[in-house]
Structures are given as structure tokens and as C-alpha cells.
Amino acid sequence: MLKIEENVMIKNLVTMRIGGPAKFVITVTDKEDIPEAYKFAKERNLPVWVLGGGANTFSKDEGFEGVIILDRIMGISQIETPAGEEEKEGVAYFKAYGGEQWDDLVTYVSERGFSGIEAMAGIPGTAGAAPVQNIGAYGQEVTQVIVSVEAYDTKLEKFVVVPASEMKMSYRKSIFNSGENVGRYFIYSTTVRVEKGQLNPPFYRSLQAYVDEHGETDFSPLNIARMVKEVRNSKLPDPEKIASAGSFFKNVYLTDEEADEAEARGIQVWRNAKEVGPDSPEKRTNLVNSGWLIEEAGLKGKVFHGMKVSDKAALILINESAESYADLAAAREEIAKIVFDKFGFKIEQEPDEIEA
Numbered sequence: 001m002l003k004i005e006e007n008v009m010i011k012n013l014v015t016m017r018i019g020g021p022a023k024f025v026i027t028v029t030d031k032e033d034i035p036e037a038y039k040f041a042k043e044r045n046l047p048v049w050v051l052g053g054g055a056n057t058f059s060k061d062e063g064f065e066g067v068i069i070l071d072r073i074m075g076i077s078q079i080e081t082p083a084g085e086e087e088k089e090g091v092a093y094f095k096a097y098g099g100e101q102w103d104d105l106v107t108y109v110s111e112r113g114f115s116g117i118e119a120m121a122g123i124p125g126t127a128g129a130a131p132v133q134n135i136g137a138y139g140q141e142v143t144q145v146i147v148s149v150e151a152y153d154t155k156l157e158k159f160v161v162v163p164a165s166e167m168k169m170s171y172r173k174s175i176f177n178s179g180e181n182v183g184r185y186f187i188y189s190t191t192v193r194v195e196k197g198q199l200n201p202p203f204y205r206s207l208q209a210y211v212d213e214h215g216e217t218d219f220s221p222l223n224i225a226r227m228v229k230e231v232r233n234s235k236l237p238d239p240e241k242i243a244s245a246g247s248f249f250k251n252v253y254l255t256d257e258e259a260d261e262a263e264a265r266g267i268q269v270w271r272n273a274k275e276v277g278p279d280s281p282e283k284r285t286n287l288v289n290s291g292w293l294i295e296e297a298g299l300k301g302k303v304f305h306g307m308k309v310s311d312k313a314a315l316i317l318i319n320e321s322a323e324s325y326a327d328l329a330a331a332r333e334e335i336a337k338i339v340f341d342k343f344g345f346k347i348e349q350e351p352d353e354i355e356a
């Protein structure tokens, strides 16, 4: 039996706490629920939106005249070497069903001494959502470890395996959130490839700073995961307590010529940034931190229409008292305009909006 609710406020499903009513919300807890939920939507001619933890999503005030499917399918395990992957000493494969918290997969894998996702500890959201926007942090990205997902293909109306090679991942992007196949796949499970071992210094800037400050010498996956979570906790708001959607703006990526020009204007540019997926069509690996731009524009701690630019991490917008999407949009436009007027870069919203 499907769990179906009607007229649910999206603001109650997402960490940013912004969004109007959804016509239906269906919670799926089993594989069999997935085709049924899509059938329910199809019979009523309604669009579908799949939601994991709601950590990176909100909607407009008019809400969503459709069906939101909440993925609550659970389970994490180490699996046999999948077909097409080579058997190799020290390499292991782990599978998480889409409703699991991504961080629980990180802990499960790190506890067993496998390296590859430990720097992505503490990222809010589910294992099913992780490949959608190719999450990344502290120098690791999902694209580096993803093997495949099992997905319900709504076009073929059956379960399929989508291999990493078909995901077209780049910075915060994949076929699951951009291009012609958006909405086609419901990610049922995510499989990653990890290796016995550990990361070695130098680490990503802010992690390295923590290591230096605390004289850390244990770089085991579990200890890296712990350190990353401490770094995150010191800067990023806990979505359980404070309304936000994580980084509100994307970072800015530049071509080499653009980077030269920006540096000549005194802008901080990171060359060969690690966090762009290898398949990035742009191959723009020069990164300007939007957090830096916002901070340099003097906006840390400033409040726009109830949305506060975090005083700890300028890329984070905290919903202090915004009532509506209109407030959020006004804040977004004002911040982006100030940054554009000062630096000439258009910064873009990073989280997703639920829409038909």
C-alpha cells in the first residue's frame, strides 16, 4: 500500500523551509512502490518530482501541482564486484538504497577502512540524491567513485542499470538534473567503488588547516570523516536546527584567459581546482569562490528580506524570517547584483526548485 498524502506544504519537506503546497506526496519504502507511485501520477496526468532529504531543494509559493515522491528505501551493504568491473585486491563495492542518508554510507564505508568518500562526510541529503547533482566536498566528488545506479526508468517502465559512463557528470551536474533525460530515472540504489587505504596530505585547504592546527597524524578514512564533519560543523549550519539549503550559489569557473583577466583585477582564482568532474564539457578548472566574492563585497552577516548571508560562510543563505519564495528571490537578486556590480560575475543559484 502506498502512503499518499494530499496538499502537503513543501516548506515542511525541505531544509530551507520555503515552498507552497504539493498536490500529493507519496512516500516509497519498497522497490514495488516505485512503479506504483508513477502509475498513480500518470493516471491523474500529474508531473512527478523525486525528493530525498530536501537539503538542496525548495519551491515557489504556488507549490507543485503534481506528485512528490519521497524516497525512503533503506539499506547499505558491501556487494560483490559488479559485472564489468575488474576484481582487484583492496578494491570494494558498496551499495546504498536511495533513501539512506549519504553520510551513513560514508560512515559505513569509512569504518571498514575504505577510502574514497570520507571527505564527503557530513553532506546532508540522501544516497539517491548524491549522483543527481554530483555532490562534492574537500577535494572528493561523487563522479570519482560512482560505479552505477539501479534506477526505475519511467520511459521504459522498468528497472535498469545506469553506468557511470552514461551519467555525464560535471560540476553539480549529471543527466539526472540536466538535459533531455531530467525526471526520467528514479534512483533506486547507488553503488560506489572504494579502496583500502587513506588520503595523504596535502589536503584540501580548509581540511589541511584543521590538520595543521590540531597536529593530526591519523589520516584513516574514519578520522578524515570526523575531521571533515568538524570543519563543516564549525562553518555550515545544521539543517536540523537552522533553515538553509547549504551553498546557495554555485562557484564560478573560468577559462584560462578569463582567469588571467580576473587575477589581473585582484580576484582570488584557484587554478586546476579538483572539484570539476573529468567529464566536464567546459574543462574550466579555474575556480573563483563565490563565497569569497560575497565576503569581499561586504555582505557577510547582512540580512536581505529575512535571508541572512551567514557570517561564518558567505556562500550560505540562512532563512531567518523569510516567509515566501518572493523574499528568497528578492534576496538572491540583490546579492547577485551587488556581486555583479563589483566583480562582473553572474553568480547562479545552486539548489534546485521543484517545478513541473
Ligand code: EPU
Residues within 6 Å of the ligand: 136, 137, 138, 139, 205, 206, 236, 245, 246, 247, 248, 249, 250, 251, 289, 290, 291, 292, 293, 295, 312, 313, 314, 315, 350
Ligand atoms: N571563502 C571566503 N569567504 C567565505 C567562504 C569562502 O572567502 O565566507 C573562500 C575562501 O578563500 C575559502 C574558499 O572560499 O578558502 C573555499 O571555501 P570552502 O572550502 O568553504 O568551499 P566553498 O567553495 O565555499 C564548496 C561547496 C561546498 C563544500 C565546500 C568544501 C559549492 C557550491 N560548494 O564550497 O558544498 O562543502 O566546497 O569542499 O561548490 C553545498 O554544495 O551545499 C556545499 C556546502
